[in-house]
Amino acid sequence: MGRFLELFKPISRFIPEVNKPERRVSFNAKLAWTGLALVIYLVMSEIPLYGVSMGPESSAMLTYRVIFASTRGTLMELGIGPIVTAGLIIQLLAGARMIEVDFSNPEDRALFTAASKVFSLAMIMLQSAIYIISGAFGTVTFGISILIFLQLLASGIIIMLLDELLQKGWGIGSGISLFIVAGIAQRIWWDSLSFIPVGDGKRLGAIFAFFESIILGEPIWNWFHRSGGFPDMIGLLTTITVFAVVIYVEGMRVELPVSHSTFRGYRGKMPIKLLYVSNIPVIFAYALFANIQLGSQLIWQRWNRDNSNFWLGLLGTYNRSERGLIPTGGLVYYVTSPGGIEAISTDPLRVIVYILIVVSVCLLFSKLWIEVGGMGPEKVAEQLIQSGMQVPGFRRSKGPIESLLRRYIPTITILGGLIVGLISSVSELFGVFGSGMGALLCVSILYQFYQVIIQEQVEDIYPFLRGALR
Numbered sequence: 001m002g003r004f005l006e007l008f009k010p011i012s013r014f015i016p017e018v019n020k021p022e023r024r025v026s027f028n029a030k031l032a033w034t035g036l037a038l039v040i041y042l043v044m045s046e047i048p049l050y051g052v053s054m055g056p057e058s059s060a061m062l063t064y065r066v067i068f069a070s071t072r073g074t075l076m077e078l079g080i081g082p083i084v085t086a087g088l089i090i091q092l093l094a095g096a097r098m099i100e101v102d103f104s105n106p107e108d109r110a111l112f113t114a115a116s117k118v119f120s121l122a123m124i125m126l127q128s129a130i131y132i133i134s135g136a137f138g139t140v141t142f143g144i145s146i147l148i149f150l151q152l153l154a155s156g157i158i159i160m161l162l163d164e165l166l167q168k169g170w171g172i173g174s175g176i177s178l179f180i181v182a183g184i185a186q187r188i189w190w191d192s193l194s195f196i197p198v199g200d201g202k203r204l205g206a207i208f209a210f211f212e213s214i215i216l217g218e219p220i221w222n223w224f225h226r227s228g229g230f231p232d233m234i235g236l237l238t239t240i241t242v243f244a245v246v247i248y249v250e251g252m253r254v255e256l257p258v259s260h261s262t263f264r265g266y267r268g269k270m271p272i273k274l275l276y277v278s279n280i281p282v283i284f285a286y287a288l289f290a291n292i293q294l295g296s297q298l299i300w301q302r303w304n305r306d307n308s309n310f311w312l313g314l315l316g317t318y319n320r321s322e323r324g325l326i327p328t329g330g331l332v333y334y335v336t337s338p339g340g341i342e343a344i345s346t347d348p349l350r351v352i353v354y355i356l357i358v359v360s361v362c363l364l365f366s367k368l369w370i371e372v373g374g375m376g377p378e379k380v381a382e383q384l385i386q387s388g389m390q391v392p393g394f395r396r397s398k399g400p401i402e403s404l405l406r407r408y409i410p411t412i413t414i415l416g417g418l419i420v421g422l423i424s425s426v427s428e429l430f431g432v433f434g435s436g437m438g439a440l441l442c443v444s445i446l447y448q449f450y451q452v453i454i455q456e457q458v459e460d461i462y463p464f465l466r467g468a469l470r
Contacts, residue, residue, distance in 0.1 A: 366417030
């Protein structure tokens with residue numbers, strides 16, 4: 001056990017946690033706990049923060065809110081952003097060997113979990129303070145600031161515990177994934193079917209605006225495209241297309257035959273999906289971009305409002321408008337979505353740089369995640385052997401199986417990171433509902449939930465397969 005983790009031993013007993021179930025939880029009970037966690041999240045998303053006066057917000061932050069299950073001006077103001085950021089930091093530290101942890105050691109695993117919670121609490125407090133100091137809630141007194149801080153801290157702890165509740169075995173999947181897909185589904189539904197009138201004189205929902213354009217006798221192009229960034233039919237059709245593409249790509253895989261060393265009659269296939277690392281890299285990428293924007297806004301508000309400081313301008317420059325702070329330069333300008341189709345002709349350089357940055361960061365996190373997430377060839381080979389599985393035609397030892405896996409996993413990791421990076425960045429240009437990354441995450445998470453549900457049902461029928469399936 002490393003010295004770093006030992007620092008958390010004295011405080012681990014004071015950190016709130018959810019205990020693992022003492023016996024296996026039935027499938028129906030897991031569904032009930034998962035539903036309860038979702039209801040709590042949705043209720044918190046509707047409860048406004050006391051003492052808050054909200055000003056305008058940039059459209060870039062709206063994209064991040066969809067991704068991080070955040071609702072402006074409510075108890076879910078921070079969403080899952082702090083937890084994802086904390087997870088990103090501690091996984092990077094573990095991947096860089098700055099944290100020595102043996103995941104086969106129960107004590108190390110417990111202390112690593114405690115360290116993750118401490119990092120999450122620290123990020124909740126840090127982001128809460130940044131929001132207050134940067135003026136995101138308007139001008140507030142010191143007393144109201146403390147009250148807002150406490151509300152955000154309490155709601156952040158609740159979300160952290162709900163996520164742990166599901167991951168400890170009480171529910172299905174993870175709370176983070178559940179809240180993400182709930183927020184994205186809400187946004188897609190709202191952008192498609194909202195009745196609320198907006199600035200162009202039509203309904204917000206793209207479907208209603210489409211029929212209104214036809215009734216008003218507008219040009220055909222206006223039936224599908226709307227200025228002002230409002231949802232339109234191009235966005236809806238792109239959303240449907242992205243869903244279809246991701247569903248197709250999710251089904252692409254390499255299947256290796258496996259058998260059980262003890263139960264001779266059992267034979268099956270171990271799938272290695274094209275999207276091997278799933279949506280983890282793109283979540284981490286946009287968590288990084290969101291924190292760059294949050295930090296740059298704080299620095300700009302405090303020390304560079306006139307955009308005169310060259311060095312601070314390298315991080316980001318802004319113009320204030322009725323839509324909030326609009327990035328105009330610096331790093332934040334190129335890690336923020338350039339907008340709709342118009343951006344291709346008005347600022348093609350920004351579009352190209354944005355796509356390259358998203359794809360590059362996704363590739364980086366894909367390579368990193370297979371190492372720190374126990375998904376590399378070495379770890380997978382160990383897991384197969386420990387679960388009693390073997391690959392027919394290969395000796396039941398680590399070396400040959402690892403060599404076989406190395407033919408596929410590194411290449412598929414690169415291809416998967418490239419695909420998710422391209423889908424999430426390019427689809428942004430066509431106004432996909434819930435953002436390009438949001439659509440990607442929604443499909444991937446729903447597909448994962450489907451797999452977990454099937455796995456739970458198989459484990460109930462064939463208990464001896466639990467080790468192999470996990």
